[in-house]
Amino acid sequence: xxxxxxxxxxxxxxxxxxxxxxxxxxxxxxxxxxxxxxxxxxxxxxxxxxxxxxxxxxxxxxxxxxxxxxxxxxxxxxxxxxxxxxxxxxxxxxxxxxxxxxxxxxxxxxxx
Amino acid sequence: xxxxxxxxxxxxxxxxxxxxxxxxxxxxxxxxxxxxxxxxxxxxxxxxxxxxxxxxxxxxxxxxxxxxxxxxxxxxxxxxxxxxxxxxxxxxxxxxxxxxxxxxxxxxxxxxxxxxxxxxxxxxxxxxxxxxxxxxxxxxxxxxxxxxxxxxxxx
Numbered sequence: 520x521x522x523x524x525x526x527x528x529x530x531x532x533x534x535x536x537x538x539x540x541x542x543x544x545x546x547x548x549x550x551x552x553x554x555x556x557x558x559x560x561x562x563x564x565x566x567x568x569x570x571x572x573x574x575x576x577x578x579x580x581x582x583x584x585x586x587x588x589x590x591x592x593x594x595x596x597x598x599x600x601x602x603x604x605x606x607x608x609x610x611x612x613x614x615x616x617x618x619x620x621x622x623x624x625x626x627x628x629x630x631x
Numbered sequence: 632x633x634x635x636x637x638x639x640x641x642x643x644x645x646x647x648x649x650x651x652x653x654x655x656x657x658x659x660x661x662x663x664x665x666x667x668x669x670x671x672x673x674x675x676x677x678x679x680x681x682x683x684x685x686x687x688x689x690x691x692x693x694x695x696x697x698x699x700x701x702x703x704x705x706x707x708x709x710x711x712x713x714x715x716x717x718x719x720x721x722x723x724x725x726x727x728x729x730x731x732x733x734x735x736x737x738x739x740x741x742x743x744x745x746x747x748x749x750x751x752x753x754x755x756x757x758x759x760x761x762x763x764x765x766x767x768x769x770x771x772x773x774x775x776x777x778x779x780x781x782x783x784x785x786x
Contacts, residue, residue: 523678527685530695534688556775560768563730564743568763570723571744572751583752592717593724600725606653609728613721614660 588620657722658689660715665692672700735775743767 550558574590575583596613603609662683669679674696686692731737743763750759 520678524681526695527682530682530691531685531687534686534691538687553772553776557768557772560736560739560771560775561764563727563736563740564764564767564771565760566723566727566730567740567744568747568760568767570720570727572747572759573720575748576751581751583748589717589720593720596721596724597728600728604725604728606722606725606729607656609725610653610657610718610721613724614715614717617717617721 588617592616592620654722657718660718661689664715665689665696668693669696672696674699735771738774739767739771742770 570593574587574593575585577584577587592613595616596609599612600606600609665683666676666679669682669692670676674682682692682695686695727740731740743766746766747759747763750763753759
């Protein structure tokens with residue numbers, strides 16, 4: 520247990536300090552305008568860079584797969600988020616649609 | 632302390648709770664998945680709770696549990712029922728929507744996403760996320776400044 524607590528302390532430090540340091544130092548300093556513009560674009564860039572590969576690449580093989588339910592469920596989920604701006608609602612709707620997508624068999628669309 | 636400070640603090644607390652609850656909801660399934668996995672890996676409920684209190688991270692906890700369970704490295708993504716796998720993705724979708732306030736945000740997001748997909752196909756690991764984000768934000772600032780110089784009124 521002592522070893523484990525030491526491990527948690529270490530994990531706590533390396534996950535907390537990098538979050539706290541920039542917040543602490545940058546919040547009381549005036550930054551150049553281009554840097555503020557750059558920082559303003561980082562959140563949409565990171566979120567999109569995290570999301571799009573997760574939606575379009577197969578988790579096991581890493582190959583491009585545009586037929587994944589993750590990608591198709593994302594479209595109505597994006598729409599729901601855009602119109603409602605509700606985080607809680609989007610999470611619930613996304614989970615529900617993904618669960619439903621898992622129930623739908625591709626064979627149902629064989630007649631198409 | 633001025634007499635109004637309690638009222639001010641109480642409204643601040645309320646605003647914080649209002650802003651925070653959806654994120655808690657978004658993390659609830661992930662927290663449950665983490666609890667199940669950590670217990671399977673041999674941690675006691677006390678140890679699991681302590682980690683969630685002391686460690687300010689989500690993925691790092693899953694990695695730690697995977698490493699404690701013996702297999703160092705390797706991906707450890709829980710398979711869940713009821714669309715649990717999609718909770719974090721849906722949360723990111725909504726957070727991304729929140730970030731799209733102007734055309735330049737949309738443009739940067741599209742550039743970052745496409746670059747990340749292409750890079751992920753070429754380079755192993757997770758570096759594609761950082762490289763694509765920095766590149767897209769940099770190009771985004773360059774575009775923004777060019778447009779602003781041309782017509783400073785509608786930047």
